[in-house]
Amino acid sequence: MDATTQSAENLTPDDIARFGPDPEAAFRNNLEAVEARIADACSRVGRERASVRLLPITKTVPAHVLRLAFQAGIRNFGENKIQEATGKKEVLDDLPITWSIVGHLQTNKVKYLTRFVREFHALDSMRLAELLNARLEREDRWLDIYVQVNTSGEESKFGLHPDALLPFVDCLDQFPRLRPRGLMTLALFSDDMARVRPCFALLRRLRDQAAKRDPRLAELSMGMTGDFEVAIEEGADVVRVGQAIFGKRPTPDGHYWPDYPKS
Template identity: 80%
Template sequence: MVQKPAPELSVEDIERFGPDPLGAFKVNLARVEERIAKACERAGRDRAAVRLLPVTKTVPAHVLRFAFAAGIRSFGENKIQEAQGKREALDDLAIDWSIIGHLQTNKVKYLTRFAREFHALDSLRLADLLNKRLEREGRFLDVYVQVNTSSEESKYGLSPEALLPFVDSLDQFPRLKPRGLMTLALLSTDMEKVRPCFALLRRLRDEAVKRNAALTELSMGMSGDFEEAIEEGADVVRVGQAIFGKRPTPDGHYWPGLIST
């Protein structure tokens, strides 16, 4: 398929991403890569052991063409409908799509058509529906089991106590390929409060992998705390605003994103 030409930027695009999104994304991506490398060095880890998953939620599909041109090939989306629309708009690009947010059961049929991995598996009902749908599609799906390590009622995910029984049931769903555990840490700039969430997930992983040897990876850490997550053992870090800039959402101020122009 022929790749479509780069789009023209609207006034709103320029206000948000600057006049040169390609250059900005390249600079910001390089900065994030440098931070990952330094965090790995501090932790005595190989840089190759940590995968960066750029989070593209709220970034318009046409602007994501600049992200692709900057070398980004894996896009992480929170909302399945937004991801579906972008996937259709960018169907000429070889993109790996990851769904990292809570999935309503009535949206399962959309995810199984195109997503490569799912980072928010948190119920047996959802696992069953995904498995049945994947069977129909003739596909497999990498999954991470979400755990609520901060004990916040506003967050999705299994409680730590419910994890091991859940892990014991995963063999019932052969179309799901378990890769590890995922968490959203406490939203705080105080890393002394954030780190325990990451450390807890690591301990839970060490127990879970005894039940299912495939559950080796830890998906944890975002723009404001991914370095601490790496130091605590993260294998996948989900970074959005540090690459694409501040989001136009009520909580968009929280992680300080950088746009270089």
Template identity: 45%
Template sequence: MQDIVHNLDVIHQRMKNACLQSGRPEDAVRLLLATKTVSEENLRFAVGQGEVLLGENRVQDGSRMAEKIKDLPVEWHFIGHLQTNKIKEVLRWATCIQSVDRTDLVEKLDQRLQFEQRKTDVFVQVNTSYEPSKFGVEPEKALDLIREVMRYDTLNLKGLMTIGLFSAEAERVRKCFQVLAGIRNQALELGFEHLELSMGMSGDLEIAIEEGATIIRVGTAIFGPRVYPDSFYWNEGSVKPTGNSS
């Protein structure tokens, strides 16, 4: 458990330093814990350290863990590729879906939410690296998808999400985050007062924060390596993207 304490301290210090160097308030960025394969014990411990924002990539795993720790005051986001046949299940525990990336998903979400007579928060996921192995709407089509989301009263657009290019070349990674920030700026002209940017992980969080991230997603750098590669946990039955997912 002391490893988790140490790792959380390291990540939060990196976040703080990046905010200060960018001229942003220290509390401008939230940490989302990527919970893939994390045990209930470790997750409860992390929540006990003050972490309340959790993100899961797989619907079934999220359902199980959300039930196990339903006594804790946490906020669950879904951050993986969402198949339309899993919408009903994910809405049982996730208060926000960060991976809305196509029109048919928007339509099916609306249908289910209308049936349940409620709303939910969503992020539009953008494939800013243009990698065919990654999910997300193409940057050129992002505003059209945002406008589509805006058509539905059941969907509350809270922000945009992307996975940066997994590269040692910092400026190539930075470009991904700049693209997302640019789309956000265009979207604000549609009438939004504020839109969050969910971008940046353990390997590139400083760059993401410099470019305006408000949420960073970190998993293995806090809880340790997983049994399977990240690609195994990213989605349920679709194309497996490459690169760093937390």
């Protein structure tokens, strides 16, 4: 076994309890199921499957298990926390993995993100844009970004208020090291898709407005395990799927998050 591979024999009892005795096979099967759901959603609205990019969300999955995910064919890893991503990157640095950060970033963590992350899905302030651009300039790197918008109106969620989006977009040219790709949102957490869908529809309308100001903002990053099919129907270009591929995430007390609502 070379350095790029991981044997299921090295799994801990906790790994086996969470991912099963053969995680690589489980990840392959789960990927096939997610791919089928994406294809079906695209078909319902007359879209090509190739128009939607799947971004697997790997948060809380240990690095040695992610080596099995790589062997299952996953090459793009999406993490919520830069601290967790940094630790995994160090362990998996021998693999050609593309790293994305999809969660809120504290300004004091900018220097960690700009070292290796290719795309950032949660740009939500001018101050953060300034710090990212300055650090990227110093390191002679560029970063693909998605501007996060709070479309649910929930105070617990990060993101720009919809009314603040266009003024923010007008300032993006000030940050040449940032490469705008589109908008991102987190919908209401609900199994009632009639409540979830408006969040995605709003982001699509905002994207249409924003793209008139800056044509680079063409994509929509929206939809997770419980609602990505609805997001695709509303125009998602990137869907961020974790639990449908890697299973339930553990809570701090050692239990597992309940199933995401299914559409």
